[in-house]
Amino acid sequence: MAGTGTDHRNLSKASVYEDVKDYYGNILKKSSDLNTNACVTPTKPIPAYVRKALGDVHPDVSSRYYGCGLVVPECLEGCRLLDLGCGTGRDCYMLSQLVGEKGHVTGIDMTDYQLEVARKYVDYHMQKFGYKKPNVNFVHGYIETLEQAGLEEGYYDIIISNCVVNLSPDKASVLKEAYRVLKEGGELYFSDIYSSARVSEELRAHKVLWGECLSGALWWEDLMQLAADVGFSPPRLVTASPVTVGNKELEKLLGDYKFVSATYRLFKLPKSSDKGRSLVVYDGNITGCEDKLEFDVQYTFKANEVMEVDGEVAHILRSSRFAGELTFQPEGKTTSGVCCAKPKVVSMNPFELAEQQENATQKPATGGCCGAQKSCCN
Template structure:
């Protein structure tokens, strides 16, 4: 990690030394950006696409000021959240936290952490407003000012969360491995990190990584997507599972000239923390259709779409993920005693699980151009059944 900027160490008194990048990002998001309209590119804007009815209704309850301070690049709303403890890394003004607080319900809880004082102040300002708006007796969301590289410094304990989300924030960190390592630490066994971020098709040179505007616009800190795969596995996660991807067009001539030759995507991955001592065996699974808004089909990732009642063969890692996570009761399981055996009408595991977000984005662009509604599910970013 870089040296601190000037004499600035962590304002929270935790002993963590801010890097120059931290200071630049805090200034950009705390001082320069007052709303999403101040962004100079569309990298940190979620592409418009149809939302499920439950999500649409939840959005209507969020205060306009919170919505206007949103700078995400994806839709980080995983399934099966009721009663869960959720952590939002880089929560900003709290839009996703207030959205998810409705989905986890009064028995669940959402924590948001962000290093930018101005953003946290907006989020905290509207806690009581949203508690009343949602009809809750007490708040089920809280916000902390701190760094996503050092969650222990704000008191977040090991194995304390079911789900972690992050929306276009990890690219802003100068130590992405530390972020993933901390996320792994605070997740429970079977827990998931479900996050959207910006990725680049090859490693960026230092002059682009240090460019203040490119950094603030979520481009300068973008990981080469293959580095994400390696970092995630180094800290202990299962192989990342690519969920969705869309190509980013910069729409800023000055910045386009700087990054000529590089391509960027907004992609969503899911990472699972699974105990290492569990034998991973192939299974035939049947989705029972009990997830709200996903009764007919569960789009688990870009490679696996589970239709209700359909028998699907899954590899040992995915079978272990399903059986050890909050999805355990959403499926019926039958072990593959004979690895070569299958059942009538069984849909088999894909020959190769797609992890390349650029390939997926291009495939979906082609599919979208052939269908006026972007495919059978009407969602351009995600695949469909």
């Protein structure tokens, strides 16, 4: 990936893996052991049904959670979902309740200690959820080499990741492998830390800053190029929150670098010549999103209201699991006199969005929402 500065060529991949394994397997034993606020940065208030699902996760699993956002895409019932860098499985067990007994969640991680904790509580959670057989499994492997871990091409409806991609020394391979194992129309929905500029080689070599999700962070504009190179649709920004380091010594080392926690959604789309603008009506039938579906910072679909979408978003919606929840009309074909909502005019720069949200007097009520009853995946 010449020119993007994202492969960290001056760092040995093996040494990065060993450092991260040591940091998350030996140095960190619980969330309170973190040296900065980066890996526990909140995004938006958590919806009640998601809080309930999180509350059903065993305390030993939750206490070892290290994440920077809420990764709960909408319409999950019956889906096959993969969690990259699952750790002790908090998000896997939360999402296993939302995909339901007919869905399935796979977690992959390279840290033996974390996987040992995750596997220990499979039976506990299945009994608590009332499932006859497990709908969760955990795989040891690297997120850059999913094929070596035995993960099948074109198998998953959705891939999530929570503050893990920044820990990888080879982010291009992470995106390539994610693209490979997704179904056509599938989605990579992930939260991660991003930097305001490319981080220097000197800071990348700092083990604590890397382990705390900061010095391995992508410059946010490099994500756009990586996604295009791999074949994903242009990333759609969902949320962004400023990261406060909270450690004076490390803040001094970081100097002028700034960081945000941002959630993006990327889609693996079929080739299509039909990418014209469209009018879209959301039916309001996704559980948890009955009044509105917040797709990204630009598009919020209110139930039974006509919304104009550009060709790129129309192609995403027609090709993805959301297609069954929407009615499409060619632009200009709406009923005379019916109001057609326009998308927001917003910046896709996560730093600008984070600043806007930080300065806002009222924050939006929810982050992602997800269906626990209505099936969107086949």
